[in-house]
Amino acid sequence: MKVAVDAMGGDNAPQVVVEGVKRARDEFSDLEFILFGDQEQIKQYLDNDERITIMHTTTQILGTDEPMKAIRQKKDSSMVLAAQAVKDGQADAMTSLGNSGALLAAGIFIIGRLKNISRPALMPTMPIIAGDHGFVLLDAGANAEVKVDYLKQWAIMASFYASEVEEITNPRVALLNNGSEFDKGDRLHQEAYQQLSQLEGINFVGNVEADNVLQGSADVIVTDGFTGNAVLKSIEGTAKLVVSELKNALLNNGLKAKLGAALAKPALINIKDTFDVSKYGGAVLMGVKAPVVKSHGSSDARTVYYALVQLRMMYNKRMLDKVIQYFDQEHK
Template identity: 60%
Template sequence: MKIAVDAMGGDNAPQVIVEGIEKARDEWTDLEFVLYGDETKIKKYLKNSDRISIVHTDEEILGTDEPVKAIRSKKNSSMVLAAKSVKAKEADAMLSLGNTGALLAAGIFIVGRIKQVERPALMPTLPVTNSALGVNVLDVGANAEAKPTYLQQWAVMGSIYARDVKQIKEPRIGLLNNGTEEDKGDTLHKEAFKLLSNTEGINFIGNVESNNILSGVADVIVTDGFTGNAALKATEGTATILLKEMKHALLNNGFFTKMGAAIVAPSLKGLRDMFDTSHAGGAVLLGLKSPVIKAHGAADSKTVFYTVKQIYDMLLNDTINKANTYFEQMNKKDEDK
């Protein structure tokens, strides 16, 4: 299995990417990697080139670039060439820490979407209070507007992913809404609720409110990209402020407070670890013909390693083809009616 890597995307590229890829290479002997980027910069950090090759590129898509324009104009960039290698079946999957919008555009226009999926979705893994597996939320920004059928397709793919990658036998699928009652929400969410309630092969548990996203009530939560992105940013922002203010309160209020901080430090470590999502890897662009995963631009080598693990599990379990097969079977049933 071969993974194409955009080695120039992200804040700390290519160092953290090379370090994470080498660690993954040493862990899984049946993986090969092709790193696209500045060969001189990559070789500076590459200690062992076993099963790692480099394709030199002299263009790079920046975080400030307009996504679709960048994909069309920077045809020799590391991101575009990596995506083209997946389209040409020279690689089985793609990883990038670069411009999210550009990667989404590359995924749709170059790699291509699954025929039966109307719109791909961006799906990260968020921490939950009672499980190390976290919760997958989609869409969190790929589609500001959505149709009920989009949410239905995302629920199916999210369920397949949770079974394959997270080894959850019957993933609980929730619909993010402004109340738990069946008749809550706008037209989109009311119609989506009806569709999900009658969708074969998923364990739909009903509506989930935003205050329960991190409580572990569901394994996969679906919503439109506008709502999902707002909920994600609010959750991340709250967690960041909470941890920052807690640290300030414990370390800047006199000697006795500092003594108390030292006593509770082991307990607080668990809270810090809960919000350390590096082991969850990156966000999957779900709905494409091949696995394409976006890790955070500020990711470290540990996150890169776990992102490779995500890809490895998807390839090993043939997750994309399972989604294809599901939708083909559903279409056939509809045609036979």
């Protein structure tokens, strides 16, 4: 498998990107990489170039760039060249820590949308309180407004991902709503509930409310991109705040609190590990013709590594082939 890597995307590029790539390269002998970016900067962190090729460019898409304008005008940027390599068959998958909107546009308009898929969606994996795997949430920001057909397609694609990549047997699919009853929500959510409950090939378990998403009540949660992004940011922000406040309370309130912190350290580490989303990699751009993963701009090398593991699993499990086969059969 050959992965096209936008080496210049993100807050700490190219260092964390190169370090993550090196770890994946050293661990998996079946992976090769094409790094797109400034050759001189990349080489500072690359001790050897085994199974790593550098494609030099000094142009990059910034976080402040307007996405569509950027991919049209910065055709020699590291992100656009990486996407073009996938389109041309020079690479099998792509990853970036860069501008989310630009990567979404590059995925749709350069790599291309899957046949029979109306709208691609961003799908991160989120933690649950107890369990050895998280749940996937989509859409997390690509489509502010949705149709019922979008939700159905996302439920199907995410079910394949949960089954093949996460290795969850008969993954449970839920619709994010403002109540658990079948008649909750607006007309769109009521119709979506009915159609999802009748959809063959998925294990639909009904509505889930936002206060239950971390309880492990579903393996796949579908919603519109506006709501999904708000839920995602709320979870991330709350987790950071709770951990920070707990740390301050234990370390800045005298000797007894510090002794308590020492005794509670194993439990605190478990809490931190629960909310550590780095181990899940990044958000998958579901609905395009090749595996594409977007990691947060502030990601470290560990997150980059796990994103590459994620891409490798998607590719080796032939997940997209199974999605394509499903929708081809449905539209016959």
